[in-house]
Amino acid sequence: MASQYTKLQSIDVEDNLLLPYQVSNPTQKKSQNKIISYFYRVKGYIIKKWKILLLLMFVLLLIAGVILIPVLVLRYKTSTLSDQCDQYGKEIINNAVQKGTEAYSRLSTLVTLFPGRLSGSEQLENAIDWIQDMMVEDGFDLVKTDDVEVTHWVRGDESATILEPYHRKMNMLGLGGSIAGNVTAEVIVVSSFDELDTLQDQVKGKIVLFNAIFTNYSSTVQYRSGGASAAAKYGGVAALVRSITPYSLGTPHTGVMFYQDGIGKIPTAAITLEDADLIQNLAILNQTVIVNLYMEAQTMPTNAISRNVMAQINGSTYPDEVVVIGGHTDSWDVAQGAMDDGGGIIVAWEALRLIKSLGIIPKRTIRVVGWTNEENGAAGGAAYAQLYTNETFFSIESDIGVTQPLGFNVMASDQTITDLKLIADKVLSPIKATSIVEGEVGTDNGFLVSNGKPGAQLITDESKYFWYHHTAGDAMDKMDSSQMNQCVAAMATMALCISNWVGPLN
Numbered sequence: 001m002a003s004q005y006t007k008l009q010s011i012d013v014e015d016n017l018l019l020p021y022q023v024s025n026p027t028q029k030k031s032q033n034k035i036i037s038y039f040y041r042v043k044g045y046i047i048k049k050w051k052i053l054l055l056l057m058f059v060l061l062l063i064a065g066v067i068l069i070p071v072l073v074l075r076y077k078t079s080t081l082s083d084q085c086d087q088y089g090k091e092i093i094n095n096a097v098q099k100g101t102e103a104y105s106r107l108s109t110l111v112t113l114f115p116g117r118l119s120g121s122e123q124l125e126n127a128i129d130w131i132q133d134m135m136v137e138d139g140f141d142l143v144k145t146d147d148v149e150v151t152h153w154v155r156g157d158e159s160a161t162i163l164e165p166y167h168r169k170m171n172m173l174g175l176g177g178s179i180a181g182n183v184t185a186e187v188i189v190v191s192s193f194d195e196l197d198t199l200q201d202q203v204k205g206k207i208v209l210f211n212a213i214f215t216n217y218s219s220t221v222q223y224r225s226g227g228a229s230a231a232a233k234y235g236g237v238a239a240l241v242r243s244i245t246p247y248s249l250g251t252p253h254t255g256v257m258f259y260q261d262g263i264g265k266i267p268t269a270a271i272t273l274e275d276a277d278l279i280q281n282l283a284i285l286n287q288t289v290i291v292n293l294y295m296e297a298q299t300m301p302t303n304a305i306s307r308n309v310m311a312q313i314n315g316s317t318y319p320d321e322v323v324v325i326g327g328h329t330d331s332w333d334v335a336q337g338a339m340d341d342g343g344g345i346i347v348a349w350e351a352l353r354l355i356k357s358l359g360i361i362p363k364r365t366i367r368v369v370g371w372t373n374e375e376n377g378a379a380g381g382a383a384y385a386q387l388y389t390n391e392t393f394f395s396i397e398s399d400i401g402v403t404q405p406l407g408f409n410v411m412a413s414d415q416t417i418t419d420l421k422l423i424a425d426k427v428l429s430p431i432k433a434t435s436i437v438e439g440e441v442g443t444d445n446g447f448l449v450s451n452g453k454p455g456a457q458l459i460t461d462e463s464k465y466f467w468y469h470h471t472a473g474d475a476m477d478k479m480d481s482s483q484m485n486q487c488v489a490a491m492a493t494m495a496l497c498i499s500n501w502v503g504p505l506n
Contacts, residue, residue: 096485119304120153131345148373183238229259242276332470389448
């Protein structure tokens with residue numbers, strides 16, 4: 001006989017039971033059901049997509065590795081190259097950039113009290129005295145000067161005037177090393193030495209104007225340095241040079257020139273871009289241009305005595321190995337010499353002072369040098385190298401302005417350049433001064449490099465440097481205190497890291 005009861009089906013009874021609190025709280029039940037439902041959906045998705053998710057996890061780990069591993073390797077690598085470079089570099093940069101330095105203030109004082117620091121001048125020697133006294137007050141381990149015999153050129157009164165086809169006084173500056181003269185003659189315009197050679201039969205008895213457009217300094221400066229002898233070779237009676245600059249507001253640029261042995265000497269001067277183009281346009285319009293060039297310039301028969309000035313922090317481990325940093329103290333007579341190169345020597349000096357003020361003792365000696373006579377002879381750099389090449393471990397010069405620092409040009413082995421690049425990428429990245437490339441060093445530390453020692457030059461934003469270079473416009477209003485502080489940071493950090501180098505440089 002059939003049972004009056006229906007048999008229960010195979011179900012999970014417990015899943016359908018409601019506890020008392022669930023009956024009284026239906027909202028919570030719904031929430032828990034949603035969580036359970038979401039959990040099972042995720043679980044199902046993982047089961048279905050596990051291969052894709054595993055691949056995604058692998059990619060994420062790979063990305064993390066690409067980012068983190070080089071950082072860890074770089075940190076390890078820099079510590080094996082230079083002892084405590086990371087730690088000290090961070091401390092130096094933070095202090096220089098965030099707290100500031102005395103670089104701007106000291107530069108302002110220097111160029112205000114001692115503008116026009118040309119070799120042989122009282123202004124230069126007074127400036128060197130002031131620098132030496134201040135270095136003593138800074139408390140460095142050693143402060144000294146070395147005598148250097150330098151050329152003594154004096155500008156005197158000078159002028160350049162267009163007499164025909166009309167009267168016009170030009171802005172001009174005699175070139176350093178030029179002889180005196182009072183010449184009135186027709187002007188012939190050339191744009192290059194090649195064009196001068198082509199027109200050589202028309203040069204005799206004329207003033208040659210080299211109206212060469214600025215491309216870069218090293219290429220264009222040849223007309224300033226060698227234009228006079230090139231013109232004299234074909235019978236020219238004077239030489240005028242378009243100022244070596246890409247930009248002008250009626251400002252002439254001076255600079256050193258040299259006479260070639262065996263060729264007669266003629267007076268030579270720089271005129272502005274505006275006047276150079278004016279004369280050329282007159283010539284194009286078939287106008288005869290007559291110019292009077294008057295110069296009282298002279299090189300004194302007896303050389304003057306100047307000095308290299310230097311200060312140092314002695315190294316704790318290798319005191320006889322010296323890392324040299326510096327710039328030149330002299331400037332052209334018409335300039336305050338803030339950019340060229342008061343800023344360079346002040347930044348190097350302030351870099352050393354900052355290291356000392358932080359209580360950092362380098363493993364090798366760090367020495368700041370203010371070279372003399374860079375502008376018209378480079379006798380200071382030559383004399384320093386003659387005395388101190390053997391003890392030099394590395395040298396860094398600053399002589400292209402102290403604007404935004406970009407990094408360093410380096411003359412050294414490929415391995416050293418690679419190693420310094422690792423240092424810069426890691427330590428100098430906060431101020432973006434990470435460019436380390438093979439390139440020209442400075443004029444003064446170039447003598448050390450020529451003697452086989454590795455060296456570098458601080459590289460900065462040069463976009464406006466040659467606007468004011470060797471002009472009366474080279475003054476404090478072109479300087480920026482925050483950029484100078486960053487240059488101090490870059491110079492001090494690199495000098496300290498090199499002084500703490502583990503082992504010899506390759």
